[in-house]
Amino acid sequence: MALIPTLSNRPRVLVVGGGYVGLYTAFNLQKKIAKSGGIVTLVDPLPYMTYQPFLPEVAGGNIEARHAVVSYRRHLKETELIQGSVTSIDHGNRTAVIAPADGGDNFELTYHDVVVAAGAITRTFPIKGLAETGIGLKTIEEAVALRNQVLSLIEEASTETDPAKRKRALTFVVVGGGFAGIETIAELEDMARDAVKLNHRVDQSELRFVLVEAMGRIMPEVTESQALWVVEHLRSRGVEVLLNTSLDNAENKNIKLINLPDKSVAQEFDAETLIWTAGVMANPMVRSTDFPIEPRGRVSVNVNLQVSGEFGVIENAWAAGDVAAVPDVTGGLPDGTCVPNAQHALRQSKRLAKNLWASRFNKPLKGYKHKNLGAVAGFGQWKGVAKIMGIQLKGAPAWLAHRGYHGLAMPTMERKIRVLTDWFVTMITGRDLAQLENLQAPRSTFVSAATPKPKPAAAAPAEPAKAAEPAKAESKEKAAASK
Structure with a gap:
């Protein structure tokens, strides 16, 4: 596999996966890396990051679907974007294999630093049907x-x-x-x-x-x-x-x-x-790397978000978010790691970007530490539950806290405005109850109209009524002769 000639040959920070960690890491590093002569490259199968806490509201018709995603192309203007999947990483040789989303041939990409931000996938069980x-x-x-x-x-x-x-x-x-x-x-x-x-x-x-x-x-x-x-x-x-x-x-x-x-x-x-x-599980692509993997299938990292294992820190390798076993010094999961949620992923990405940049100048790195502030959930209009810094809320106050927190946490001001507008319109006019049909086959109506219709079969010409009279007369004559 050869390098794609249209991609940059500058020293690369390769970000594997989008999501919270990928988006914010690239956003916080792209200008700094570019000024230093390098480039940030983000590889993700999709052209956008999905704000997953809004998915229930999208399903419920409170938020327009496109407003719950953030376009990489629009907000990562100094980042090299590749729509595809990283299928394997050979950190010993600083190379990753990319499978383009369009189904083209796989190719290799070299890098200086790698950030594993592949997130999590849905965890299922072998249940029939x-x-x-x-x-x-x-x-x-x-x-x-x-x-x-x-x-x-x-x-x-x-x-x-x-x-x-x-x-x-x-x-x-x-x-x-x-x-x-x-x-x-x-x-x-x-x-x-x-x-x-x-x-x-x-x-x-x-x-x-x-x-x-x-x-x-x-x-x-x-x-x-x-x-x-x-x-x-x-x-x-x-x-x-x-x-x-x-x-x-x-x-x-x-x-x-x-x-x-x-x-x-x-x-x-x-x-x-x-x-x-x-439930969810760490993206299984990490098993196709030479990084240490802990029992839950996540990449092992230290408190500085550097990939580390039995033999210490692996230089120029970083990971955060749901795909990484990040130590939680404040007390998280029973194994002492951070719970896989957006609150941690957002903050870890910012700390990772700062530490990666500091490592370029051999400056001290700062460990990730964040105490979970609580949780908020919405159950439809004016209904919810929340626990914020020990304060318990339910009903309308919890619903308002839910919207307030996620409205602020939604990435980019442009998307915040769109979501807030959706909420305002919904409060006045009600949720959108229009369903869209044939999304799986959008060309079906056109194909039906453009397909030539078979011509109806021509009806057989009817015999003249008078033609039957001679036949009847002839049969009568034969009957009389037989007598």
Whole structure:
């Protein structure tokens, strides 16, 4: 594999993956590296960073999908952008193999420093039917698809006369009781409630939302009393919250749930929609590197965000975010690492950029230290829960805290303005309940119009009525002769 001639040959800081860490690391380094004669190169399969905390609101119709993403090309103007995936890294030789997103030939890219920011992917289990039936909520595309699917199914059910098919269409299952799962089922239920108000052929009582959680409680990020309140709140809205329950099978959209730990059958029913939000795992691409990997599959780093292992620090190699096991000196996961969330990723990226730049001049590096400020969650209009620096909130105050925090955390002023505008318009006019059809086959209407229609077969010419008379007369003559 040869180097692509159109790419820069300046000393490169290679950022593997976008997301919070990739975007902010590139943003904070691009001008400094360029002035020093180098270049920052960001490689990501997508041309944008997704602000994942907004995905439930995108699915619920409160935020326009494109406003929840940040364009790399627009905001990283001094960064070399490559739309593709890093498939392997040979740090000993300072090279990475890139697979272009368009399916072209893989090529090698050399670098001086590498920042592993590949993030996390949805963690699944080998459950029969899950891959065929389920959908996650990790990408903007999934959020848009969910919004359209829920609204379309309500519309389809309104004219469905088969009771079983109608019930199946109006049953929605979410697996996973963390923040993502709770916010998703709450936003979708809120949206479905509004949609049914506009369709007199569907009754609110026909909607069925089921939350499945394998643990004995939901939302470990908040206090136990708050978690209990959330369960009561969801149940008051008609949501079935099933704790200590696991998905056993989803073949042919037949959902089979089992009790834990005895694995007895809890429920079995059909559902057209199955949403999987049961955790994430570090991007498996890191296993195709020569970096040390800890038991949870993340890159091992020290408190300075330098890749380090059994034999000490690996020079010119850095990692942060969900893909890295960053030590949490304030107390995080049981293994002493930071929890995988946006709050840590955002701050780690800024510290990483400062440390990488300081290392160029052999200046002292500063360790990452940040105490989790708390958590906020929105459950639809004027509903939410929050724990901020020990202060517990619920209902409208928590919802306002949720919007305030994420409105400030949304990257770039341009995107903040768009999101704030969406919220303002929604408060006045209500959430957007228009579904978009045929997104998977956008050319279908044109193809149908442009395809020549077969000409109808010409009808056989009818025989003149008088032609039958001679035939009748002839048959009578023959009959008379026979007598």
